[in-house]
Amino acid sequence: MATKTIKRRLHHGDGDERRNEYLEVSGSDTTDEPLLREYDRVASHPEGENERRHLQSIQNNKKESICWSRIFSLLCTRCADWIANICSASCELLARLISLPSSSQNKFSNEKVPMLLSSLQEERLRNLRQRLEVPFDGSRLDHQDALKQLWRLAFPHRELPPLKSELWKEMGWQGPDPSTDFRSAGFISLENLIFLAEKYPQSFQRLLHKQDGKRSEWEYPFAAAGVNVSFMLTQMLGLKSGTTFSRTGARFIELLEADEMAFDNLYCVAFQLLDSKWVSMHASYMEFNEVLKSTRTQLEHELGLKDISRVEDLPAYSVLNR
Template identity: 55%
Template sequence: MSLVNTHRSCAPIRSLSPASSSISRCAHTSSADHVTCGTPIWIGKGITCICFKRKGTFERVCINLTPVQEDRLRRLKQRMKVYFDGSRIDHQEALRALWYAAYPDQELQALVSDQWKEMGWQGRDPSTDFRGAGFISLENLLFFAKTFSTSFQRLLRKQGGKPAVWEYPFAVAGVNITFMLMQMLDLDVSKPRTFIRSVFLQMLSENEWAFDLLYCVAFVVMDKQWLERNATYMEFNDVLKSTRAQLEKELLMEDVLRIEDMPSYNLLLTLDYRWRTKGRI
């Protein structure tokens, strides 16, 4: 990442590959308090320019999106707006698909059943737990189960060691992670307010499943921090905050250009930390 002086502002530019040395400047020269980007200059397929007032922190970000970024952000926002509706056949089928992805050899008795508590839902009807994050939180869980099935099963069943004294409810934790990511990435506003969002949009242009992949990374980071803290259920929000801080730190690393470049992505490929963590063997 490079910082280019543009009079009263700076323009940090993230290249799409380590070999790239392309740098562009924002065209504005205004000294007004509310500066905006000038004519965008595209760098490869990535972000054109990001401007902010230099006061030691990223306070104001304005971004010109590429057509790909605009389209994928629009579709992601549409997913976020869908509430879980137990009367919709496709939502019912998605819920059943999650059950059989989690417990392929166990018959689901009904969509409202005590069986769901085994997965970590608060009651017999999991639909009541989707209110915080909507249908996308179910999609995230299903994506995790199908894309990284081994990691999903190990976290769900707490495999690889003895259970902690206090274990978090798996499914409810997943819904909370979805909501945390939506807040962290500033996806519920029309104008970007954080540099993290700008970085994520570049990743989204490279992979339309970037949000779902980041969700999977967030889940294993949260699990690892839970074990390291030997946390209790009352500390769940603190663990979630530290998880967010770790994700933000990794997303801003200079050599992280895709979700797969994040150091914690490797946790999805091997969950050996569950074997090594003190007190779980």
């Protein structure tokens, strides 16, 4: 490696010792390192040591400042994460509280509780259970008469068809023989339809002829849907046997004490509510069970509200038209 000689020459043309000072490099080879690095320049002057210390102090201050900035930035990041986690947990808790009526309410409604019945409650519950146990029998004259009565209420200006006729489909039975649609709920479902037609004729006709809202091209069959509503209420209230009820069923027993026809009145509310949900959900035939489930959920919620002593106190009762 060739050697180099670095000479310092001073020129004093104007009395300023520093202004005309330059470095002269002898030798043909060049170096890979810069000759004017900061510390080399400072060390070449008498006061270089003080200046070097001053610059070193500045560098240390810069490093310390950078260090504290990084620490502060890290603390801000950690605090932001901590706050975000708290907000996330709070939002999750709030969401659970908001969803209480739909999830926890169902769990609350299905919880079984023993109930000490009054003599009036026992009597009315016994009568209702007897009605629930009666299957529809097309060979019984009173059942035939009830079916004919329903036709006259539905189509008062039309001729009564035979008990087996394609015309029954116009009422919403699924075949020419209506008796085949009563299997799930029995004779009480026919009684419920008659009760709706007699007490709330306007609602009955609007439901029968699908007059409310924008309807689906594939509508649910009116009469068959009515049987499903009766069956849903029987299941929801747990009325078949015993004195242990769901909380929803226990609340209904209280309503039954105030109104012997509480089941029939609740049926009317449920059917009209189902149709309202059908329209609002833009549902079609294949979504009927989903709409029925939504109807049940709302009824369970409303039966759990305070200050409900009659079916007429339910918020959904307002949808009925006489």
